[in-house]
Amino acid sequence: MFWGTAGDIEESHTVLSKELSKALRKLVATHAISPAVLFHAAYGLVVARCSNREYAVFGSLFSGRLQGSLGAADSLGLFINTLPVLVELKGSVWEYIDQVKVLLGDLLSYEQTPLSVIQGWSGIGNDKAFFSALLNYRHSGVSLPEEDSEEFDSGITILGGHERTNYPFTLSVDDFGDDFAITAQIEASIGSDRILVYMENALEVLLEGLKNEELNINALSILSEEESHQLLDVFNDTTVGYPKDKTIIELFEEQVQRIPQMQ
Structure with a gap:
């Protein structure tokens, strides 16, 4: 699990490309999923x-x-609740998507059940973290021009604000009706920019994977081409030149003479 203090959190933001957003909208409309x-x-x-x-x-x-x-929808008050999501990476891409769809549908009946109660059902003590990653998918309306806004004037001046959670691995998705925006708040040692790249890549490979009914979800990679090259080629490039006319013993003796204090 990833844990860090509030000062260790790094934040990045991006808006998905028009092409990717349109592809996502087309897919969900065609297959009647959210x-x-x-x-x-x-x-x-x-x-x-x-x-x-x-x-x-x-x-x-x-x-x-x-x-x-x-x-x-007309009731006043804060009703937000956090529920645990457990997904298994198994089966075809379509089976994986269907698993998530069914799971989210089933969770609606627990939307007012306290997280502490659910954690008690799991057998994991409340002194331990149930999870350390959080997803906030929200429908965000487009702001109206100031002259057209009929917003109630409360007399309160907003000086500023900063969104934070207690989770070190948090992703917020803003659904604007056409476009999608993603904000990552990630523990600094992991890197928020990196997670945004992973998320965009994950969406793209899922879209591609859904075109092949036989493709297994475990065959999908979220790495960029640059990171894949670094991990597979650069880090594995262990070729080192050495004298062909000397034995290992001779090379070892030379090293001892150069650095006798080395242990």
């Missing part, structure tokens, strides 16, 4: 790969307003 399903699936792939596991456990924010209940 964009949130794709982003949860992609995030599960990122968390699993970063953890070197064949599964991922992370928290997801739910509105907690008993969706579908009469008058729920």
Whole structure:
């Protein structure tokens, strides 16, 4: 698990390209799934790969307003709740996406269940972290021009704000209706820019993977070409030149003479 203090958190932000956003919208419209399903699936792939596991456990924010209940949207108050998401990287890409879709649907019935209660069901003590990664998928409306806004004037002047969570591996997705924006708040030793690249790559490989019904989810990589080259080629380039006319003993003796104090 990844843990760090608030001062160790690094933040990066990006807006997905128009091409990628349109491709995502087209896919969800064609197959009648929510964009949130794709982003949860992609995030599960990122968390699993970063953890070197064949599964991922992370928290997801739910509105907690008993969706579908009469008058729920008009009720005042903060209803946000965090629920655990456990996804397994198994089966075809389509089977993986379907797994995430079913899971998110099942979690709606628990949207008002306290996280501490759910953790108690798991058998993991409340003195331990249930998960250290968080996903916040939110529908964000486009701001209206100031002259057209009918927002109530409370008389309060907003000086500024800064979004933070207690989780060292947090991703927020803003769904603007057409475009998508992603904000990563990540422990500095991992790198927030890196996670944004992983997330975009995960979305792209999922889109490509869904074109092949037989492709296994474990065959997908979230690494960029540059990082793959560094890991597979640069770090594995261990070729070292050495004199062909001398034995290992002779080379060792020469090294001892050069640096006799070396142990």
